[in-house]
Amino acid sequence: MTVDPLDMFKSRSKELVKEALARLEIDVQLPLEIPPEGKGGYAFPCFMLAKEMKKSPADIAKQLSQEIPEDATFSRIEAQGPYINFYINPEMLVQQTIESIMDKREEYGNWPQTGVKINLEHTSANPNGPLHVGRARNPILGDTIARILRKCGHDVTTEFYVDDMGKQQVTLTWGVENLTQEGEIPEKTDHAMVWYYQEATRLMESDSDVLEQINQMVAKYEEKDEEILARVKDNCQKVLNGMNASLRRLDIHFESFAWESKYIFNGNVDRVVEELKAHEFTDYEDSALYLDLEKVGITGQENKFYLTRSDGSSLYSTRDIAYHLDKLANYDLAIDILGEDHKLKAKVVKIGIGLLGKDEEKIEPLFYSFVSLPDGKMSTRKGRVVYLDDLIEESVGRAQKEVQERRPELASELKRGIAEAVGTGAIRYNIIRVQAEKQIIFKWEEALSFEGNSAPFIQYSHARASSILRKTAVLGNYDLKLLKHRTEIQLVKALARFPSLIKESGESMECHPIAGYAFELASLFNQFYRDCPVLQADEDIMNARLALVTVSRYTLSNVLDTLGLVAPEEM
RNA sequence: GGACAUGUGGCCUAGCUAGGAUAUGGCGACAGCCUCCUAAGCUGUAUAUCAAGGGUUCGAAUCCCUUCAUGUCCGCCA
Numbered sequence: 001m002t003v004d005p006l007d008m009f010k011s012r013s014k015e016l017v018k019e020a021l022a023r024l025e026i027d028v029q030l031p032l033e034i035p036p037e038g039k040g041g042y043a044f045p046c047f048m049l050a051k052e053m054k055k056s057p058a059d060i061a062k063q064l065s066q067e068i069p070e071d072a073t074f075s076r077i078e079a080q081g082p083y084i085n086f087y088i089n090p091e092m093l094v095q096q097t098i099e100s101i102m103d104k105r106e107e108y109g110n111w112p113q114t115g116v117k118i119n120l121e122h123t124s125a126n127p128n129g130p131l132h133v134g135r136a137r138n139p140i141l142g143d144t145i146a147r148i149l150r151k152c153g154h155d156v157t158t159e160f161y162v163d164d165m166g167k168q169q170v171t172l173t174w175g176v177e178n179l180t181q182e183g184e185i186p187e188k189t190d191h192a193m194v195w196y197y198q199e200a201t202r203l204m205e206s207d208s209d210v211l212e213q214i215n216q217m218v219a220k221y222e223e224k225d226e227e228i229l230a231r232v233k234d235n236c237q238k239v240l241n242g243m244n245a246s247l248r249r250l251d252i253h254f255e256s257f258a259w260e261s262k263y264i265f266n267g268n269v270d271r272v273v274e275e276l277k278a279h280e281f282t283d284y285e286d287s288a289l290y291l292d293l294e295k296v297g298i299t300g301q302e303n304k305f306y307l308t309r310s311d312g313s314s315l316y317s318t319r320d321i322a323y324h325l326d327k328l329a330n331y332d333l334a335i336d337i338l339g340e341d342h343k344l345k346a347k348v349v350k351i352g353i354g355l356l357g358k359d360e361e362k363i364e365p366l367f368y369s370f371v372s373l374p375d376g377k378m379s380t381r382k383g384r385v386v387y388l389d390d391l392i393e394e395s396v397g398r399a400q401k402e403v404q405e406r407r408p409e410l411a412s413e414l415k416r417g418i419a420e421a422v423g424t425g426a427i428r429y430n431i432i433r434v435q436a437e438k439q440i441i442f443k444w445e446e447a448l449s450f451e452g453n454s455a456p457f458i459q460y461s462h463a464r465a466s467s468i469l470r471k472t473a474v475l476g477n478y479d480l481k482l483l484k485h486r487t488e489i490q491l492v493k494a495l496a497r498f499p500s501l502i503k504e505s506g507e508s509m510e511c512h513p514i515a516g517y518a519f520e521l522a523s524l525f526n527q528f529y530r531d532c533p534v535l536q537a538d539e540d541i542m543n544a545r546l547a548l549v550t551v552s553r554y555t556l557s558n559v560l561d562t563l564g565l566v567a568p569e570e571m
Numbered sequence: 572g573g574a575c576a577u578g579u580g581g582c583c584u585a586g587c588u589a590g591g592a593u594a595u596g597g598c599g600a601c602a603g604c605c606u607c608c609u610a611a612g613c614u615g616u617a618u619a620u621c622a623a624g625g626g627u628u629c630g631a632a633u634c635c636c637u638u639c640a641u642g643u644c645c646g647c648c649a
Contacts, residue, residue: 300574453597
């Protein structure tokens with residue numbers, strides 16, 4: 001059975017149009033469109049034939065439709081104005097779709113393995129403090145895209161690039177080794193460590209002795225001092241552990257961690273510099289190597305993009321080039337989830353890879369805009385920040401209150417589970433439902449909405465479906481021809497779209513269409529729930545509807561999983 | 572100053588890649604629906620010069636140009 005239940009309808013309608021055109025000896029392809037509600041499943045506009053045939057599009061549509069024979073796949077094929085509309089045979093659609101989902105179950109929506117190996121780098125936040133909401137878009141976006149690509153059949157490895165080379169990391173380590181934190185120390189390691197970083201940064205700015213000490217450490221570190229490396233990595237790891245704990249709560253995990261220092265210590269960065277300095281697009285200024293942006297066609301910037309300092313030590317982007325070289329050696333595609341502030345750097349990395357003779361098209365950066373607060377950008381230093389952990393706590397806390405109000409009779413363990421699922425789900429969904437390049441201004445009321453277009457809305461539909469199925473014995477024989485209510489057909493149409501949606505979203509690497517679909521599907525299920533009683537219906541109808549509820553539940557569960565949301569049995 | 576992105580009812584948002592039939596939904600507002608499978612639900616009403624102007628086209632939210640607004644970048648930081 002094919003993955004996409006709509007496939008036969010799409011290809012058959014195209015075929016029929018093609019044959020009709022051939023009979024009229026017209027050598028043009030008509031595009032397939034999805035018409036508005038009530039105009040059938042597929043439509044072919046005839047405008048582009050008007051010039052050639054010297055007739056109005058409406059007349060052409062009429063003439064063409066007369067050339068199309070009746071076909072079992074469609075209940076009606078007719079011209080309406082300038083369009084030929086194909087009405088999908090609802091019985092066949094219901095049959096195809098429900099059987100396909102019954103057959104695939106948890107696998108419905110998954111495409112066959114492609115063998116394509118993808119490295120998907122996301123989050124990669126500097127390990128000097130807890131994740132804040134301004135950055136939280138990165139892991140959520142990255143994890144969701146990873147899930148989509150896996151459903152598309154690709155072999156995805158998610159990776160966190162740990163920056164353990166910057167001055168910031170040395171500053172943190174200096175703080176840990178020279179300062180004593182007073183008062184109550186937070187239990188979570190990222191929250192405990194950030195104090196040292198903030199305090200050391202403050203001291204460094206006011207005390208030149210401190211600055212001197214830190215600079216000396218940085219200098220030694222860049223000369224590949226293994227002992228300092230061990231100390232810095234140790235502190236990074238502690239912060240990283242805290243970050244990972246936060247992300248785990250959102251069901252975000254990494255398969256791999258790539259440490260930036262590795263590429264310095266193993267000599268790869270030196271090799272990159274060696275090769276690049278021979279290139280005609282690079283030059284020296286005071287023995288600092290730079291790339292001439294004008295020569296590579298980047299305008300709007302200062303012309304020099306530095307690849308090394310004048311002492312020969314490497315810069316961030318140079319190390320990033322070495323890192324990406326490594327990715328391309330091991331993967332077919334490298335995807336990077338990056339904040340919009342990284343656009344120029346990402347471009348330079350791609351160019352660098354190209355200059356080294358590798359295929360830069362295999363690097364795909366995806367950008368997102370920052371989440372800011374109503375009074376501006378989030379900043380850890382200025383204390384103008386909402387930590388991800390606080391957002392999660394607040395969200396789960398509010399969800400806990402809601403569950404308590406709505407379902408006081410449930411066991412408290414169950415209520416806690418529901419609150420966790422709803423609270424964390426609301427956060428993920430709110431980030432993912434908007435296209436990544438739109439700027440978001442963080443507002444508590446919006447971030448923690450549990451009604452309307454939100455995660456709990458979708459989870460609730462799943463809980464309703466589960467509830468119906470919980471109350472019945474094993475599914476009996478069913479006759480799908482009995483499903484002909486308007487909302488039943490609409491629900492089936494939505495169910496049928498899932499596999500093609502997964503594929504399209506994987507190709508465009510966008511998450512928000514899936515969120516929109518999840519909401520639409522849940523909404524249609526709720527309408528079905530209102531219009532079509534299941535358990536009270538006559539046995540024949542009940543069995544047919546139970547089949548529809550079963551496949552709806554599978555599909556709801558699969559979309560929720562694609563978005564990284566829990567599908568609760570009850571809420 | 573230049574570069575990249577974004578601009579759709581009071582607020583948020585889909586549609587833009589491949590121009591087509593009355594611009595998608597949510598929040599908020601107002602009016603309704605629990606003797607019936609969970610009301611985190613459902614139904615209805617009102618609200619849009621698709622930032623502005625010009626162009627291409629039989630046809631533009633969608634393509635092109637100009638302008639404006641917002642975000643981001645333009646460090647021998649990361």
